[in-house]
Amino acid sequence: MNPIAKALAVAAKYTSRHPTEAQRAAGNYKKGRVKIAPGLEVSIENPKGSKRSGVDKNGKAWESVAPAHYGYLLGALGADRENLDCYIGSDHSSKTVYVVDQIDAETGKWDEHKCLLSYPNRDAAVADYCKAFSDGKGKERIGSVTEMPLAAFSAWAKNGDTKKPLGDLRKAFASG
DSSP, rough: OOOHHHHHHHHHHHSSOOOOOHHHHHHHHEEEEEEEEEOOOOOOOOOTOOOEEEEEESSEEEEOOOSEEEEEEEEEEESSSSEEEEESSSOOOOEOOOOOEETTTTTTEEEEEEEEEESSHHHHHHHHHHHOOOTTGGGEEEEEEEEEEHHHHHHHHSSSSSSSSSOOHHHHTTOO
16 A cells, blocks of 8 residues: 555544534644645545535535545645645545635635645546535636646745635636
8 A cells, every 4th residue: 555545544544523513613623644745744624435514604504525535735824824725636646736726606706725636637636626515516616727746836835825826717717
């Protein structure tokens, strides 16, 4: 078994699958950690197959099953002033990262980044991203997808402008 896959299995077992609502809001429940590459450590909030749930801004409850390990990149802040959100696929030999410029499905305004690590290709990364939404609006939330080498992603996450879209949202809307 690949060393990253082993570390993910341990991190997933360590992560609490049933935190209370208060623990989720505060972020103070057990989370496993895994190093994907030098300088890239991810804290796992939701192991693959676990259920995520919440209430949307209209008060409607939602629930989805995590299609991949989901968490955040330690030491890299995003537009929401929280750590950059990450999905971790199963191709740990991949040296390519896919960054989704996520937009609000209702307003069309840019929201934040979702980073997809350990995916064999763009289609696999986007498929997991879309499966993560119980409302079926995953594709509507994709403003653009930027592909970059792992080393370039690491540099951008640590020192780049993570407070604005990475890709060109105009091209995404023009192409349908």
